[in-house]
Amino acid sequence: MRKKPYRIALLFNANKVYDRDIISGIGEYIHASNASWDVYIEDDFVIAKDVISHWSGDGIIADFDDLELAKTLLRKDMPIVGIGSSYHDERMYPEIPYVATDNDSVVELAYKHLKDKGITQFAFYGLPDVESKLWSYEREQAFKRLMKKYGHDHWVYRGLRSSSKTWEYSMHRLSDWVKQLPKGTGIIAVTDARARHLLQVCDNSDIIVPDDLAIIGVDNERVARHLTRVSLSSVEHSCRKMGFNACKMLHKKLEGGEIKNSRIVVPATRIFERQSSSYQAIQDPSVIKSLHYIRTHIKDGIKVYHVLDELRLSRSNLEMRFKNELGHTIHHEIHNTRLNMACSILSSTEIPISDVFSMCGYPSLQYMYSVFSKNMGMTPKEYRKAKLSNEAL
Known part of the structure; x- marks a missing residue:
């Protein structure tokens, strides 16, 4: 008799390459293991909050960067694996099987890439609402620790929330900040989306990238990479590996096996170098x-x-x-x-x-x-x- 398939819900807002690649990694595990799973995911790839209360399947893999979702899921009596940010403070991790993207390695890869170009002063462009996006706060803190460790001059700007109503004002404020940075500064943006803000501001302010300012983002976002004239360098997460490991952990838990390492922190390993960070120390x-x-x-x-x-x-x-x-x-x-x-x-x-x-x-x-x-x-x-x-x- 054929074994009854496990019913698994995937709770991700797959409007970002980060989530889409995690889902791809989950799919790769299912195919590689020949596991019999019925996977539930919303047709439009968003998190439907009512799924949490109505889901009576066998397990869940979810985006724990959504803090409200994570809080609700931790009250649910069901095998759950979380995927999300790494934390410098160990107490921040949830007490369930968890796979994290290594924020320290993300920022350090970007830093070393710029430093190898001859850059000696750095800036970080983050997000304003770090209370709801702890991964942004973690990357900002990782940047500050690196700057302190190596003694570099550095600047941090969180900017403003971007919306159609505030777009022009927030870009003017970002322009004011960028213009104050010394020439030859390397800027690490917390995401590719924020890096695009920088490229647009520089283009409109006659700031030459990468000669005046070198810029690198995070995510290697494929969909929007050509929305700026200057191609964007970016750090790529190992998202497929994260999804694969999360799926493997859940499968073991469903089979009644013991998970020896209930937390896996997956480092970023690759930078896609493009025009925005092809800096050369030129004086003329x-x-x-x-x-x-x-x-x-x-x-x-x-x-x-x-x-x-x-x-x-x-x-x-x-x-x-x-x-x-x-x-x-x-x-x-x-x-x-x-x-x-x-x-x-x-x-x-x-x-x-x-x-x-x-x-x-x-x-x-x-x-x-x-x-x-x-x-x-x-x-x-x-x-x-x-x-x-x-x-x-």
Whole structure:
């Protein structure tokens, strides 16, 4: 006789990549273990509060960053596994099986990434309502501990809550803060959403990213990554691993097994470096302006003479400055910028390759194929396939 399947409820608001990837990890465990589970999740991937009172299934995996939800679930007599923030204070953890994203590792990865670029002063852009979003408070405190440990000059700004009514005012206040930061500051934003605020403010205030300010977010949000002109570097959580471990813990509990480690803290392991943090310690203002012009006009098919016209300098003068600061020519910088942009689009979007060449300023599709063959040892199609295969691992 076939064993009756376990009935499991997943309580997540999957409007964020964080929750969606956790759910993916749960699915990966179910397939890998061949477990017989009937999974309940709302059709529109939101938490329905009435599910908690009416659910009479066998177990629940839930988002414990929702503090109201967590408080209610802890009163329920049922196998439950929570997923949420890590805490510096051990007393903050719930007394149930729990899988946490390691906030300390998230912030430290971002910090080390910026520090390796030569940055020595840092800022943190967080959230104002930390009482209801303790994970934001934990990341802010992790940042402060790092700054104290290494003795860096640093600044913290929580900003204002963003809504359609307060958007313009909050962006003006953020702009005021950003303008006070010294050039060469690296900013760690608590999420990619907050990092996008920074990129938009910098763009509207003629602050050059990453030369004046380098920015890195958290989440590696795939849906909204192209909403700004400057591509955003970001720390990626190990969310699938978190979901997989949570599902494994619940399965063991349902089978009557003993969970030796009822708390698992999963560190972040990967940074996706993009334009917003590609900082180089460059002193020459003409080179900084040239790099900004190249990055923002690369899709227009610019050549060296366009850069010279913009800077109003002779070629020999500007070439000498490039050699002194970067060790290569203006043409080489244009070539690298165009190739890097093509690689980024191919690896992070599904835009047809036949459209990519013009987006990057290549004169023809055939020419882009020739560049990839010479520099990457493969065609653009092969490059996209290889990157997608690596990301799936």
